[in-house]
Amino acid sequence: xxxxxxxxxxxxxxxxxxxxxxxxxxxxxxxxxxxxxxxxxxxxxxxxxxxxxxxxxxxxxxxxxxxxxxxxxxxxxxxxxxxxxxxxxxxxxxxxxxxxxxxxxxxxxxxxxxxxxxxxxxxxxxxxxxxxxxxxxxxxxxxxxxxxxxxxxxxxxxxxxxxxxxxxxxxxxxxxxxxxxxxxxxxxxxxxxxxxxxxxxxxxxxxxxxxxxxxxxxxxxxxxxxxxxxxxxxxxxxxxxxxxxxxxxxxxxxxxxxxxxxxxxx
Amino acid sequence: xxxxxxxxxxxxxxxxxxxxxxxxxxxxxxxxxxxxxxxxxxxxxxxxxxxxxxxxxxxxxxxxxxxxxxxxxxxxxxxxxxxxxxxxxxxxxxxxxxxxxxxxxxxxxxxxxxxxxxxxxxxxxxxxxxxxxxxxxxxxxxxxxxxxxxxxxxxxxxxxxxxxxxxxxxxxxxxxxxxxxxxxxxxxxxxxxxxxxxxxxxxxxxxxxxxxxxxxxxxxxxxxxxxxxxxxxxxxxxxxxxxxxxxxxxxxxxxxxxxxxxxxxxxxxxxxxxxxxxxxxxxxxxxxxxxxxxxxxxxxxxxxxxxxxxxxxxxxxxxxxx
Numbered sequence: 001x002x003x004x005x006x007x008x009x010x011x012x013x014x015x016x017x018x019x020x021x022x023x024x025x026x027x028x029x030x031x032x033x034x035x036x037x038x039x040x041x042x043x044x045x046x047x048x049x050x051x052x053x054x055x056x057x058x059x060x061x062x063x064x065x066x067x068x069x070x071x072x073x074x075x076x077x078x079x080x081x082x083x084x085x086x087x088x089x090x091x092x093x094x095x096x097x098x099x100x101x102x103x104x105x106x107x108x109x110x111x112x113x114x115x116x117x118x119x120x121x122x123x124x125x126x127x128x129x130x131x132x133x134x135x136x137x138x139x140x141x142x143x144x145x146x147x148x149x150x151x152x153x154x155x156x157x158x159x160x161x162x163x164x165x166x167x168x169x170x171x172x173x174x175x176x177x178x179x180x181x182x183x184x185x186x187x188x189x190x191x192x193x194x195x196x197x198x199x200x201x202x203x204x205x206x207x208x209x210x211x212x213x214x215x216x217x218x219x220x221x222x223x224x225x226x227x228x229x230x231x232x233x234x235x236x237x238x239x240x241x242x243x244x245x246x247x248x249x250x251x252x253x254x255x256x257x258x259x260x261x262x263x264x265x266x
Numbered sequence: 267x268x269x270x271x272x273x274x275x276x277x278x279x280x281x282x283x284x285x286x287x288x289x290x291x292x293x294x295x296x297x298x299x300x301x302x303x304x305x306x307x308x309x310x311x312x313x314x315x316x317x318x319x320x321x322x323x324x325x326x327x328x329x330x331x332x333x334x335x336x337x338x339x340x341x342x343x344x345x346x347x348x349x350x351x352x353x354x355x356x357x358x359x360x361x362x363x364x365x366x367x368x369x370x371x372x373x374x375x376x377x378x379x380x381x382x383x384x385x386x387x388x389x390x391x392x393x394x395x396x397x398x399x400x401x402x403x404x405x406x407x408x409x410x411x412x413x414x415x416x417x418x419x420x421x422x423x424x425x426x427x428x429x430x431x432x433x434x435x436x437x438x439x440x441x442x443x444x445x446x447x448x449x450x451x452x453x454x455x456x457x458x459x460x461x462x463x464x465x466x467x468x469x470x471x472x473x474x475x476x477x478x479x480x481x482x483x484x485x486x487x488x489x490x491x492x493x494x495x496x497x498x499x500x501x502x503x504x505x506x507x508x509x510x511x512x513x514x515x516x517x518x519x520x521x522x523x524x525x526x527x528x529x530x531x532x533x534x535x536x537x538x539x540x541x542x543x544x545x546x547x548x549x550x551x552x553x554x555x556x557x558x559x560x561x562x563x564x565x566x567x568x569x570x571x572x573x574x575x576x577x578x579x580x581x582x583x584x585x586x587x588x
Contacts, residue, residue: 005382005385006382006383006385008382009378009379009382009383010379010382010383012379013368013371013375013379016370016371016375017368017369017370017371020370020371020411021370091364092361092363092364093364095326095331095361095364096361096364096365096366098329098330098331098350099329099330099331099354099357099359099366100351100354100383100384101351101352101354101355101383101384102351102383103351259333259347260333261331261332261333262279262332263326263331263332
Protein backbone atom coordinates (compact mmCIF):
# COMPACT_ATOMS: atom_id res chain seq x y z
CA UNK A 1 0.00 0.00 0.00
CA UNK A 2 1.65 3.15 -1.24
CA UNK A 3 -0.67 5.21 0.94
CA UNK A 4 1.05 3.88 4.06
CA UNK A 5 3.74 6.54 3.89
CA UNK A 6 1.06 9.21 3.68
CA UNK A 7 -0.64 7.85 6.79
CA UNK A 8 2.76 7.65 8.46
CA UNK A 9 3.30 11.33 7.67
CA UNK A 10 -0.11 12.15 9.17
CA UNK A 11 0.77 10.29 12.37
CA UNK A 12 4.09 12.16 12.50
CA UNK A 13 2.24 15.45 12.13
CA UNK A 14 -0.12 14.51 14.91
CA UNK A 15 2.80 13.58 17.15
CA UNK A 16 4.55 16.91 16.56
CA UNK A 17 1.26 18.76 17.18
CA UNK A 18 0.86 17.04 20.54
CA UNK A 19 4.51 17.57 21.38
CA UNK A 20 3.93 21.31 21.19
CA UNK A 21 1.88 21.02 24.37
CA UNK A 22 4.28 18.96 26.46
CA UNK A 23 2.95 19.44 29.98
CA UNK A 24 -0.65 18.79 29.06
CA UNK A 25 0.48 15.63 27.28
CA UNK A 26 2.26 14.26 30.35
CA UNK A 27 -0.62 15.07 32.70
CA UNK A 28 -3.15 13.37 30.45
CA UNK A 29 -0.93 10.36 29.97
CA UNK A 30 -0.61 9.72 33.69
CA UNK A 31 -4.30 10.25 34.39
CA UNK A 32 -5.03 7.73 31.66
CA UNK A 33 -2.78 5.14 33.23
CA UNK A 34 -4.60 5.71 36.51
CA UNK A 35 -7.96 4.91 34.90
CA UNK A 36 -6.68 1.58 33.62
CA UNK A 37 -5.30 0.70 37.03
CA UNK A 38 -8.76 1.37 38.49
CA UNK A 39 -10.42 -0.93 35.95
CA UNK A 40 -8.27 -3.84 37.07
CA UNK A 41 -8.71 -2.94 40.73
CA UNK A 42 -12.47 -3.34 40.31
CA UNK A 43 -11.93 -6.98 39.39
CA UNK A 44 -9.56 -7.50 42.32
CA UNK A 45 -12.00 -5.90 44.77
CA UNK A 46 -14.79 -8.15 43.54
CA UNK A 47 -12.67 -11.19 44.25
CA UNK A 48 -11.55 -9.78 47.57
CA UNK A 49 -15.16 -10.25 48.69
CA UNK A 50 -15.72 -13.62 46.99
CA UNK A 51 -12.93 -16.15 46.45
CA UNK A 52 -14.59 -17.27 43.26
CA UNK A 53 -17.26 -15.91 40.97
CA UNK A 54 -19.45 -18.20 38.84
CA UNK A 55 -16.94 -21.00 39.32
CA UNK A 56 -13.91 -18.93 38.27
CA UNK A 57 -10.94 -18.32 40.51
CA UNK A 58 -9.34 -14.92 40.90
CA UNK A 59 -6.42 -15.89 38.61
CA UNK A 60 -8.74 -17.17 35.90
CA UNK A 61 -10.96 -14.11 36.08
CA UNK A 62 -7.88 -11.90 35.94
CA UNK A 63 -6.93 -13.55 32.64
CA UNK A 64 -10.36 -12.75 31.22
CA UNK A 65 -10.17 -9.17 32.49
CA UNK A 66 -6.65 -8.58 31.22
CA UNK A 67 -7.36 -9.95 27.73
CA UNK A 68 -10.35 -7.64 27.56
CA UNK A 69 -8.34 -4.75 28.96
CA UNK A 70 -5.47 -5.12 26.49
CA UNK A 71 -7.77 -5.42 23.47
CA UNK A 72 -9.73 -2.40 24.61
CA UNK A 73 -6.66 -0.32 25.46
CA UNK A 74 -5.27 -0.96 21.96
CA UNK A 75 -8.58 -0.12 20.32
CA UNK A 76 -9.09 2.93 22.50
CA UNK A 77 -5.68 4.28 21.55
CA UNK A 78 -5.77 3.49 17.84
CA UNK A 79 -9.47 3.87 17.02
CA UNK A 80 -11.14 5.41 20.09
CA UNK A 81 -10.90 9.01 18.90
CA UNK A 82 -13.20 8.26 15.98
CA UNK A 83 -15.64 9.18 18.72
CA UNK A 84 -14.76 12.82 17.94
CA UNK A 85 -16.54 12.53 14.60
CA UNK A 86 -19.39 14.68 15.92
CA UNK A 87 -16.94 17.51 16.55
CA UNK A 88 -15.32 17.05 13.17
CA UNK A 89 -18.65 17.20 11.40
CA UNK A 90 -19.41 20.47 13.20
CA UNK A 91 -15.99 22.04 12.74
CA UNK A 92 -15.82 21.14 9.05
CA UNK A 93 -12.70 18.95 9.38
CA UNK A 94 -14.73 16.15 7.82
CA UNK A 95 -15.10 18.25 4.65
CA UNK A 96 -11.36 18.83 4.54
CA UNK A 97 -10.70 15.11 4.95
CA UNK A 98 -13.09 14.22 2.15
CA UNK A 99 -11.28 16.37 -0.42
CA UNK A 100 -7.99 14.54 0.16
CA UNK A 101 -6.92 11.46 -1.77
CA UNK A 102 -6.92 9.10 1.23
CA UNK A 103 -9.51 6.96 3.02
CA UNK A 104 -11.65 9.11 5.29
CA UNK A 105 -11.63 6.80 8.33
CA UNK A 106 -7.87 6.19 8.28
CA UNK A 107 -7.19 9.90 7.91
CA UNK A 108 -9.37 10.72 10.89
CA UNK A 109 -7.64 8.10 13.02
CA UNK A 110 -4.14 9.19 12.03
CA UNK A 111 -4.89 12.87 12.54
CA UNK A 112 -6.23 12.38 16.04
CA UNK A 113 -4.10 9.60 17.47
CA UNK A 114 -4.04 9.95 21.27
CA UNK A 115 -0.46 8.97 22.12
CA UNK A 116 -1.23 9.72 25.77
CA UNK A 117 -3.18 6.44 25.88
CA UNK A 118 0.00 4.44 25.21
CA UNK A 119 0.64 3.96 28.94
CA UNK A 120 -2.69 2.18 29.21
CA UNK A 121 -1.54 -0.39 26.68
CA UNK A 122 1.70 -0.94 28.60
CA UNK A 123 -0.18 -1.35 31.86
CA UNK A 124 -2.65 -3.79 30.29
CA UNK A 125 0.30 -5.81 28.95
CA UNK A 126 1.81 -6.01 32.43
CA UNK A 127 -1.46 -7.23 33.95
CA UNK A 128 -1.82 -9.82 31.19
CA UNK A 129 1.71 -11.01 32.01
CA UNK A 130 0.79 -11.34 35.68
CA UNK A 131 -2.41 -13.21 34.82
CA UNK A 132 -0.50 -15.65 32.59
CA UNK A 133 1.99 -16.19 35.37
CA UNK A 134 -0.71 -16.86 37.98
CA UNK A 135 -2.46 -19.46 35.80
CA UNK A 136 -0.89 -22.77 34.98
CA UNK A 137 -1.19 -22.71 31.20
CA UNK A 138 -0.28 -25.86 29.28
CA UNK A 139 1.49 -24.17 26.33
CA UNK A 140 0.99 -25.53 22.83
CA UNK A 141 1.80 -23.70 19.55
CA UNK A 142 -1.95 -23.11 19.14
CA UNK A 143 -2.23 -21.46 22.55
CA UNK A 144 0.81 -19.24 21.95
CA UNK A 145 -0.79 -18.09 18.69
CA UNK A 146 -4.07 -17.54 20.50
CA UNK A 147 -2.39 -15.43 23.19
CA UNK A 148 -0.96 -13.15 20.49
CA UNK A 149 -4.06 -13.13 18.30
CA UNK A 150 -6.80 -12.55 20.83
CA UNK A 151 -5.69 -9.06 21.97
CA UNK A 152 -5.37 -8.15 18.28
CA UNK A 153 -8.83 -9.59 17.61
CA UNK A 154 -10.00 -7.59 20.63
CA UNK A 155 -8.46 -4.48 19.07
CA UNK A 156 -10.31 -5.10 15.79
CA UNK A 157 -13.57 -5.98 17.54
CA UNK A 158 -13.60 -2.96 19.87
CA UNK A 159 -12.34 -0.79 17.02
CA UNK A 160 -15.36 -1.88 14.99
CA UNK A 161 -17.65 -1.04 17.91
CA UNK A 162 -16.04 2.42 18.19
CA UNK A 163 -16.52 3.03 14.47
CA UNK A 164 -20.11 1.80 14.55
CA UNK A 165 -21.09 3.99 17.46
CA UNK A 166 -19.29 7.02 16.01
CA UNK A 167 -21.02 6.52 12.65
CA UNK A 168 -24.29 7.47 14.32
CA UNK A 169 -23.10 11.08 13.99
CA UNK A 170 -23.48 10.88 10.21
CA UNK A 171 -27.21 10.47 10.63
CA UNK A 172 -27.60 12.24 13.91
CA UNK A 173 -25.02 14.84 14.87
CA UNK A 174 -26.43 15.05 18.38
CA UNK A 175 -26.01 11.34 19.04
CA UNK A 176 -24.48 12.27 22.39
CA UNK A 177 -23.20 9.44 24.56
CA UNK A 178 -25.45 6.74 23.12
CA UNK A 179 -22.46 5.05 21.49
CA UNK A 180 -20.61 4.82 24.82
CA UNK A 181 -23.15 2.27 26.01
CA UNK A 182 -21.64 -0.16 23.52
CA UNK A 183 -17.98 0.85 23.68
CA UNK A 184 -17.36 1.31 27.41
CA UNK A 185 -20.33 -0.89 28.26
CA UNK A 186 -18.86 -3.58 26.01
CA UNK A 187 -15.49 -3.35 27.72
CA UNK A 188 -17.10 -3.76 31.14
CA UNK A 189 -19.12 -6.73 29.89
CA UNK A 190 -16.05 -8.50 28.54
CA UNK A 191 -14.07 -7.98 31.76
CA UNK A 192 -16.00 -10.76 33.54
CA UNK A 193 -16.58 -14.43 32.72
CA UNK A 194 -19.79 -14.75 30.72
CA UNK A 195 -21.51 -17.12 33.25
CA UNK A 196 -21.90 -14.18 35.67
CA UNK A 197 -24.58 -12.88 33.28
CA UNK A 198 -27.90 -14.57 32.65
CA UNK A 199 -30.95 -14.81 30.44
CA UNK A 200 -31.59 -12.70 27.35
CA UNK A 201 -28.90 -10.19 28.37
CA UNK A 202 -26.25 -12.90 28.13
CA UNK A 203 -27.70 -14.26 24.88
CA UNK A 204 -27.71 -10.86 23.19
CA UNK A 205 -24.39 -9.42 24.36
CA UNK A 206 -22.23 -12.52 24.62
CA UNK A 207 -23.38 -14.38 21.53
CA UNK A 208 -25.54 -12.25 19.21
CA UNK A 209 -23.27 -9.20 19.46
CA UNK A 210 -20.17 -11.33 19.94
CA UNK A 211 -18.72 -9.79 23.12
CA UNK A 212 -18.28 -13.27 24.62
CA UNK A 213 -15.60 -14.04 22.03
CA UNK A 214 -13.36 -11.10 22.92
CA UNK A 215 -11.87 -12.38 26.17
CA UNK A 216 -13.95 -15.11 27.77
CA UNK A 217 -13.80 -17.84 25.10
CA UNK A 218 -10.08 -17.28 24.32
CA UNK A 219 -9.35 -17.39 28.06
CA UNK A 220 -11.15 -20.74 28.35
CA UNK A 221 -9.13 -22.10 25.45
CA UNK A 222 -5.87 -20.87 27.00
CA UNK A 223 -6.75 -22.45 30.34
CA UNK A 224 -8.01 -25.65 28.72
CA UNK A 225 -11.27 -25.39 30.66
CA UNK A 226 -14.54 -26.65 29.30
CA UNK A 227 -17.17 -23.99 28.89
CA UNK A 228 -19.79 -24.29 31.66
CA UNK A 229 -22.21 -22.86 29.09
CA UNK A 230 -21.54 -25.70 26.66
CA UNK A 231 -19.64 -24.15 23.75
CA UNK A 232 -16.98 -26.51 22.27
CA UNK A 233 -13.27 -26.01 23.01
CA UNK A 234 -12.50 -24.53 19.59
CA UNK A 235 -14.91 -21.66 20.22
CA UNK A 236 -11.96 -19.78 21.76
CA UNK A 237 -10.22 -19.73 18.42
CA UNK A 238 -13.22 -18.02 16.77
CA UNK A 239 -12.34 -14.58 18.11
CA UNK A 240 -10.40 -13.39 15.00
CA UNK A 241 -13.34 -14.48 12.83
CA UNK A 242 -15.87 -12.68 15.03
CA UNK A 243 -13.65 -9.58 14.95
CA UNK A 244 -13.45 -9.77 11.17
CA UNK A 245 -17.22 -9.90 10.83
CA UNK A 246 -17.55 -6.91 13.14
CA UNK A 247 -14.94 -5.02 11.11
CA UNK A 248 -16.75 -5.69 7.83
CA UNK A 249 -20.05 -4.50 9.29
CA UNK A 250 -18.37 -1.38 10.68
CA UNK A 251 -16.70 -0.63 7.33
CA UNK A 252 -20.04 -0.93 5.50
CA UNK A 253 -21.83 1.29 7.98
CA UNK A 254 -19.04 3.89 7.83
CA UNK A 255 -19.23 3.87 4.05
CA UNK A 256 -23.00 4.31 4.12
CA UNK A 257 -22.53 7.09 6.68
CA UNK A 258 -20.08 9.00 4.46
CA UNK A 259 -22.56 8.74 1.58
CA UNK A 260 -25.23 10.09 3.87
CA UNK A 261 -23.01 12.86 5.22
CA UNK A 262 -24.76 16.24 5.16
CA UNK A 263 -21.87 18.51 6.05
CA UNK A 264 -22.74 21.80 7.74
CA UNK A 265 -23.67 25.25 6.47
CA UNK A 266 -21.37 27.41 4.32
CA UNK B 267 -12.57 20.71 -23.23
CA UNK B 268 -15.28 20.41 -20.62
CA UNK B 269 -13.97 20.17 -17.07
CA UNK B 270 -17.11 20.54 -15.01
CA UNK B 271 -20.46 19.15 -16.06
CA UNK B 272 -23.68 19.28 -14.07
CA UNK B 273 -26.94 18.02 -15.43
CA UNK B 274 -30.21 18.55 -13.59
CA UNK B 275 -28.25 18.34 -10.34
CA UNK B 276 -30.31 18.28 -7.17
CA UNK B 277 -29.67 18.04 -3.46
CA UNK B 278 -32.50 17.68 -0.98
CA UNK B 279 -32.11 17.89 2.76
CA UNK B 280 -34.61 16.47 5.18
CA UNK B 281 -35.33 18.85 7.99
CA UNK B 282 -37.26 17.86 11.08
CA UNK B 283 -39.53 20.59 12.25
CA UNK B 284 -40.97 20.66 15.72
CA UNK B 285 -44.73 20.18 15.54
CA UNK B 286 -46.10 20.02 19.04
CA UNK B 287 -44.29 19.07 22.21
CA UNK B 288 -42.89 15.72 21.13
CA UNK B 289 -43.89 15.31 17.54
CA UNK B 290 -41.61 16.33 14.74
CA UNK B 291 -42.58 16.65 11.14
CA UNK B 292 -40.24 15.84 8.30
CA UNK B 293 -39.88 18.43 5.62
CA UNK B 294 -37.78 18.19 2.47
CA UNK B 295 -35.87 21.27 1.44
CA UNK B 296 -34.27 21.48 -2.00
CA UNK B 297 -30.92 23.23 -1.49
CA UNK B 298 -29.96 22.71 -5.11
CA UNK B 299 -32.89 22.27 -7.43
CA UNK B 300 -31.92 21.26 -10.94
CA UNK B 301 -28.68 22.93 -11.99
CA UNK B 302 -27.37 22.53 -15.54
CA UNK B 303 -23.92 23.97 -16.04
CA UNK B 304 -20.78 23.20 -17.98
CA UNK B 305 -17.42 24.83 -17.46
CA UNK B 306 -14.55 24.55 -19.93
CA UNK B 307 -10.90 24.22 -19.16
CA UNK B 308 -9.24 27.48 -18.18
CA UNK B 309 -12.47 29.32 -17.42
CA UNK B 310 -12.79 31.46 -14.32
CA UNK B 311 -16.34 31.27 -13.06
CA UNK B 312 -17.83 33.39 -10.31
CA UNK B 313 -20.61 31.54 -8.56
CA UNK B 314 -22.75 33.88 -6.51
CA UNK B 315 -26.10 33.99 -4.80
CA UNK B 316 -27.63 35.09 -1.51
CA UNK B 317 -27.08 33.12 1.68
CA UNK B 318 -28.75 29.73 1.44
CA UNK B 319 -29.00 29.84 -2.35
CA UNK B 320 -27.12 26.57 -2.72
CA UNK B 321 -23.61 27.78 -3.61
CA UNK B 322 -21.70 25.78 -1.04
CA UNK B 323 -23.93 22.75 -1.55
CA UNK B 324 -23.09 22.78 -5.26
CA UNK B 325 -19.39 23.07 -4.51
CA UNK B 326 -19.59 20.20 -2.05
CA UNK B 327 -21.22 18.00 -4.67
CA UNK B 328 -18.53 18.94 -7.18
CA UNK B 329 -15.75 18.04 -4.76
CA UNK B 330 -17.21 14.71 -3.60
CA UNK B 331 -18.17 15.81 -0.09
CA UNK B 332 -21.91 15.49 -0.63
CA UNK B 333 -23.80 12.85 -2.58
CA UNK B 334 -26.30 14.40 -5.05
CA UNK B 335 -29.97 13.50 -4.53
CA UNK B 336 -30.59 13.42 -8.29
CA UNK B 337 -28.97 14.34 -11.57
CA UNK B 338 -25.43 13.82 -12.76
CA UNK B 339 -22.18 15.58 -12.02
CA UNK B 340 -18.75 15.05 -13.53
CA UNK B 341 -15.53 16.85 -12.76
CA UNK B 342 -12.41 16.13 -14.85
CA UNK B 343 -14.36 13.23 -16.33
CA UNK B 344 -14.84 11.63 -12.90
CA UNK B 345 -17.95 11.13 -10.79
CA UNK B 346 -17.10 12.90 -7.51
CA UNK B 347 -18.43 10.64 -4.73
CA UNK B 348 -17.62 7.14 -6.07
CA UNK B 349 -14.27 8.34 -7.46
CA UNK B 350 -13.54 10.69 -4.59
CA UNK B 351 -9.89 9.87 -3.99
CA UNK B 352 -8.97 9.91 -7.69
CA UNK B 353 -10.74 13.22 -8.10
CA UNK B 354 -9.00 14.64 -5.03
CA UNK B 355 -5.66 14.53 -6.86
CA UNK B 356 -7.06 16.60 -9.72
CA UNK B 357 -8.78 19.34 -7.72
CA UNK B 358 -7.79 21.87 -5.10
CA UNK B 359 -10.29 23.22 -2.59
CA UNK B 360 -10.08 26.34 -0.43
CA UNK B 361 -12.74 26.83 2.19
CA UNK B 362 -12.77 30.40 3.48
CA UNK B 363 -14.35 29.27 6.72
CA UNK B 364 -12.43 26.11 7.52
CA UNK B 365 -8.78 25.27 7.50
CA UNK B 366 -6.90 22.43 5.90
CA UNK B 367 -3.67 23.39 7.63
CA UNK B 368 -2.28 21.80 10.80
CA UNK B 369 -3.21 24.24 13.51
CA UNK B 370 -0.35 23.55 15.91
CA UNK B 371 2.47 23.12 13.38
CA UNK B 372 4.55 25.73 11.55
CA UNK B 373 3.06 26.54 8.16
CA UNK B 374 5.86 24.88 6.19
CA UNK B 375 5.15 21.56 7.94
CA UNK B 376 1.58 21.56 6.61
CA UNK B 377 3.01 21.88 3.12
CA UNK B 378 5.36 18.95 3.71
CA UNK B 379 2.53 16.80 5.06
CA UNK B 380 0.42 17.62 2.02
CA UNK B 381 3.29 16.59 -0.22
CA UNK B 382 3.15 13.12 1.38
CA UNK B 383 -0.64 12.94 1.28
CA UNK B 384 -0.77 13.74 -2.42
CA UNK B 385 2.49 11.90 -3.17
CA UNK B 386 3.92 14.83 -5.10
CA UNK B 387 7.47 14.36 -6.46
CA UNK B 388 9.86 16.50 -4.42
CA UNK B 389 10.99 18.59 -7.40
CA UNK B 390 7.43 19.49 -8.48
CA UNK B 391 6.56 20.33 -4.90
CA UNK B 392 9.58 22.59 -4.50
CA UNK B 393 8.86 24.42 -7.76
CA UNK B 394 5.21 25.05 -6.93
CA UNK B 395 6.01 26.11 -3.39
CA UNK B 396 8.71 28.49 -4.59
CA UNK B 397 6.22 30.15 -6.95
CA UNK B 398 3.60 30.57 -4.22
CA UNK B 399 6.22 31.83 -1.77
CA UNK B 400 7.21 34.67 -4.03
CA UNK B 401 3.76 35.54 -5.36
CA UNK B 402 1.99 35.34 -2.01
CA UNK B 403 4.86 36.60 0.18
CA UNK B 404 4.87 33.60 2.47
CA UNK B 405 8.50 33.81 3.62
CA UNK B 406 7.84 35.95 6.69
CA UNK B 407 5.58 33.42 8.35
CA UNK B 408 6.56 30.00 7.02
CA UNK B 409 7.96 29.05 10.43
CA UNK B 410 5.02 30.37 12.43
CA UNK B 411 2.48 27.89 13.85
CA UNK B 412 -0.74 28.22 11.89
CA UNK B 413 -2.72 29.09 15.03
CA UNK B 414 -0.68 32.29 15.34
CA UNK B 415 -1.20 33.47 11.76
CA UNK B 416 -3.45 36.39 10.91
CA UNK B 417 -6.48 35.56 8.78
CA UNK B 418 -4.84 37.10 5.71
CA UNK B 419 -1.64 35.12 6.22
CA UNK B 420 -3.59 31.94 6.85
CA UNK B 421 -5.66 32.38 3.70
CA UNK B 422 -2.48 32.77 1.64
CA UNK B 423 -1.30 29.54 3.24
CA UNK B 424 -4.61 27.82 2.43
CA UNK B 425 -4.40 28.80 -1.23
CA UNK B 426 -0.82 27.53 -1.42
CA UNK B 427 -1.90 24.27 0.26
CA UNK B 428 -4.63 23.77 -2.36
CA UNK B 429 -2.21 24.25 -5.26
CA UNK B 430 0.85 22.21 -4.25
CA UNK B 431 -0.35 19.06 -5.99
CA UNK B 432 -0.94 20.94 -9.23
CA UNK B 433 -4.73 20.60 -9.53
CA UNK B 434 -6.60 21.06 -12.81
CA UNK B 435 -9.51 22.74 -11.07
CA UNK B 436 -9.45 25.05 -8.09
CA UNK B 437 -12.63 25.51 -6.07
CA UNK B 438 -12.70 28.46 -3.72
CA UNK B 439 -15.54 28.91 -1.25
CA UNK B 440 -15.52 32.54 -0.12
CA UNK B 441 -11.74 32.92 -0.26
CA UNK B 442 -11.77 36.61 0.68
CA UNK B 443 -14.25 36.46 3.54
CA UNK B 444 -13.12 38.54 6.48
CA UNK B 445 -9.90 39.72 4.83
CA UNK B 446 -8.65 43.31 4.95
CA UNK B 447 -8.28 45.31 1.74
CA UNK B 448 -4.58 44.58 1.31
CA UNK B 449 -4.97 40.83 1.82
CA UNK B 450 -7.96 40.78 -0.53
CA UNK B 451 -5.88 42.42 -3.19
CA UNK B 452 -3.02 40.01 -2.66
CA UNK B 453 -5.37 37.03 -3.00
CA UNK B 454 -7.14 38.44 -6.05
CA UNK B 455 -3.90 39.38 -7.75
CA UNK B 456 -2.56 35.89 -7.25
CA UNK B 457 -5.71 34.20 -8.52
CA UNK B 458 -5.79 36.50 -11.56
CA UNK B 459 -2.23 35.53 -12.36
CA UNK B 460 -3.08 31.86 -11.86
CA UNK B 461 -6.04 32.13 -14.22
CA UNK B 462 -3.99 33.85 -16.89
CA UNK B 463 -2.06 30.66 -17.58
CA UNK B 464 -5.26 29.09 -18.91
CA UNK B 465 -4.44 25.63 -17.51
CA UNK B 466 -6.25 25.90 -14.22
CA UNK B 467 -10.03 26.13 -14.17
CA UNK B 468 -11.25 28.28 -11.35
CA UNK B 469 -14.64 28.37 -9.70
CA UNK B 470 -15.25 30.64 -6.77
CA UNK B 471 -18.17 31.59 -4.59
CA UNK B 472 -18.12 34.96 -2.93
CA UNK B 473 -20.23 37.70 -1.47
CA UNK B 474 -17.72 40.31 -2.51
CA UNK B 475 -18.57 41.23 -6.06
CA UNK B 476 -15.28 43.03 -6.47
CA UNK B 477 -13.72 39.54 -6.52
CA UNK B 478 -15.86 38.70 -9.52
CA UNK B 479 -15.24 41.97 -11.34
CA UNK B 480 -11.52 41.52 -10.90
CA UNK B 481 -11.32 37.82 -11.72
CA UNK B 482 -14.20 36.29 -13.58
CA UNK B 483 -15.39 36.86 -17.07
CA UNK B 484 -18.26 34.49 -16.44
CA UNK B 485 -20.76 35.01 -13.71
CA UNK B 486 -23.29 32.41 -12.59
CA UNK B 487 -25.97 33.63 -10.22
CA UNK B 488 -28.07 31.11 -8.34
CA UNK B 489 -31.03 31.63 -6.10
CA UNK B 490 -33.26 29.09 -4.41
CA UNK B 491 -31.19 26.33 -5.99
CA UNK B 492 -31.74 27.53 -9.58
CA UNK B 493 -29.40 29.26 -12.00
CA UNK B 494 -30.90 32.72 -12.59
CA UNK B 495 -28.07 34.14 -14.67
CA UNK B 496 -25.18 32.67 -16.59
CA UNK B 497 -23.02 35.01 -18.64
CA UNK B 498 -20.66 37.95 -18.53
CA UNK B 499 -21.06 40.85 -16.12
CA UNK B 500 -21.91 43.06 -19.12
CA UNK B 501 -24.70 40.69 -20.11
CA UNK B 502 -26.05 40.95 -16.58
CA UNK B 503 -26.08 44.74 -16.78
CA UNK B 504 -27.74 44.64 -20.18
CA UNK B 505 -30.38 42.20 -19.03
CA UNK B 506 -31.31 44.08 -15.91
CA UNK B 507 -31.22 47.46 -17.56
CA UNK B 508 -28.47 48.95 -15.50
CA UNK B 509 -27.34 52.16 -17.15
CA UNK B 510 -24.57 54.65 -16.72
CA UNK B 511 -25.60 57.91 -15.13
CA UNK B 512 -24.58 61.45 -16.00
CA UNK B 513 -24.50 63.74 -12.96
CA UNK B 514 -24.14 67.49 -13.52
CA UNK B 515 -23.80 70.50 -11.20
CA UNK B 516 -25.42 73.53 -12.74
CA UNK B 517 -25.24 77.32 -12.17
CA UNK B 518 -29.00 77.59 -12.51
CA UNK B 519 -31.81 75.03 -12.48
CA UNK B 520 -32.94 73.64 -15.82
CA UNK B 521 -36.23 74.81 -17.25
CA UNK B 522 -39.09 72.43 -16.56
CA UNK B 523 -39.51 71.76 -20.26
CA UNK B 524 -35.89 70.57 -20.68
CA UNK B 525 -35.33 67.08 -22.10
CA UNK B 526 -32.16 65.29 -23.09
CA UNK B 527 -32.56 63.06 -26.17
CA UNK B 528 -31.96 59.40 -25.35
CA UNK B 529 -31.68 59.98 -21.60
CA UNK B 530 -34.10 60.57 -18.78
CA UNK B 531 -33.93 62.74 -15.70
CA UNK B 532 -33.88 60.58 -12.59
CA UNK B 533 -33.00 63.01 -9.84
CA UNK B 534 -32.90 66.70 -9.17
CA UNK B 535 -31.25 67.85 -5.97
CA UNK B 536 -30.19 71.10 -4.29
CA UNK B 537 -33.09 73.08 -5.76
CA UNK B 538 -32.29 71.84 -9.22
CA UNK B 539 -28.59 72.71 -9.06
CA UNK B 540 -27.61 69.04 -9.31
CA UNK B 541 -29.30 66.74 -11.84
CA UNK B 542 -28.83 63.09 -12.76
CA UNK B 543 -29.73 61.47 -16.07
CA UNK B 544 -29.59 57.81 -16.97
CA UNK B 545 -28.21 57.21 -20.44
CA UNK B 546 -30.57 54.98 -22.39
CA UNK B 547 -30.07 55.28 -26.13
CA UNK B 548 -27.36 57.88 -26.34
CA UNK B 549 -23.64 58.02 -25.79
CA UNK B 550 -22.03 59.90 -22.94
CA UNK B 551 -20.41 62.31 -25.40
CA UNK B 552 -23.68 63.24 -27.10
CA UNK B 553 -25.48 63.69 -23.82
CA UNK B 554 -22.70 65.89 -22.42
CA UNK B 555 -22.65 68.01 -25.59
CA UNK B 556 -26.42 68.44 -25.54
CA UNK B 557 -26.43 69.41 -21.89
CA UNK B 558 -23.53 71.87 -22.25
CA UNK B 559 -25.33 73.48 -25.18
CA UNK B 560 -28.43 74.36 -23.19
CA UNK B 561 -27.21 74.90 -19.63
CA UNK B 562 -24.29 76.41 -17.78
CA UNK B 563 -22.51 73.37 -16.36
CA UNK B 564 -20.08 73.76 -13.49
CA UNK B 565 -19.09 70.15 -13.03
CA UNK B 566 -19.81 66.75 -14.58
CA UNK B 567 -19.36 63.14 -13.66
CA UNK B 568 -20.19 59.84 -15.28
CA UNK B 569 -21.20 57.05 -12.89
CA UNK B 570 -20.67 53.43 -13.94
CA UNK B 571 -23.46 50.98 -13.12
CA UNK B 572 -22.90 49.25 -9.82
CA UNK B 573 -22.89 45.47 -9.93
CA UNK B 574 -23.99 45.34 -6.30
CA UNK B 575 -27.23 47.09 -7.21
CA UNK B 576 -27.91 44.72 -10.07
CA UNK B 577 -27.30 41.69 -7.96
CA UNK B 578 -29.38 43.05 -5.10
CA UNK B 579 -32.24 43.49 -7.54
CA UNK B 580 -31.66 39.99 -8.88
CA UNK B 581 -31.83 38.49 -5.39
CA UNK B 582 -34.97 40.44 -4.59
CA UNK B 583 -36.88 39.07 -7.59
CA UNK B 584 -36.34 35.32 -7.47
CA UNK B 585 -39.39 34.64 -9.62
CA UNK B 586 -37.73 36.21 -12.64
CA UNK B 587 -35.81 33.24 -13.96
CA UNK B 588 -36.90 33.62 -17.62
